Amino acid sequence: MGYLLDTHTFLWFIDGSLELSPNAKQIIQNPRNTIYLSIASFWEIGIKLNIGKLTIDLSFTELKKEADKNDFRNLPIQFEDILLLTTLELYHKDPFDRMLIAQAIQNKMTMITRDSNFESYPVQIIW
Secondary structure, eight states: OEEEEOHHHHHHHHHTOTTSOHHHHHHHHOTTSEEEEEHHHHHHHHHHHHTTSOOOSSOHHHHHHHHHHTTOEEEOOOHHHHHHHTTSOTTOOOHHHHHHHHHHHHTTOEEEOOOGGGGGSSOOEEO
């Protein structure tokens, strides 16, 4: 089964944060599961680092190395993802989260997120 990490899920996982639920951690660490990380998450992290809204202990390049080390598959943004995004109701206003939602729906993936705003969309959520 394919799982798409929300940005905070990725950051908490690589940081070993206690904010990450035991269930989410178990799913991510299970080698039978395919874990995806959207390029939108890297975009979001880059912007938030640049404007000072996010601080992390790793360099931006090290983030990619962590994703690779954990065998997270890169999920590029496709035109079809954007097309679907344009049809989504505005229950969630965050543009990065809306892209992740569209990608999860488009690719039939389960989202691993603590964000309850995702529940308004036709996407499976695990936390």
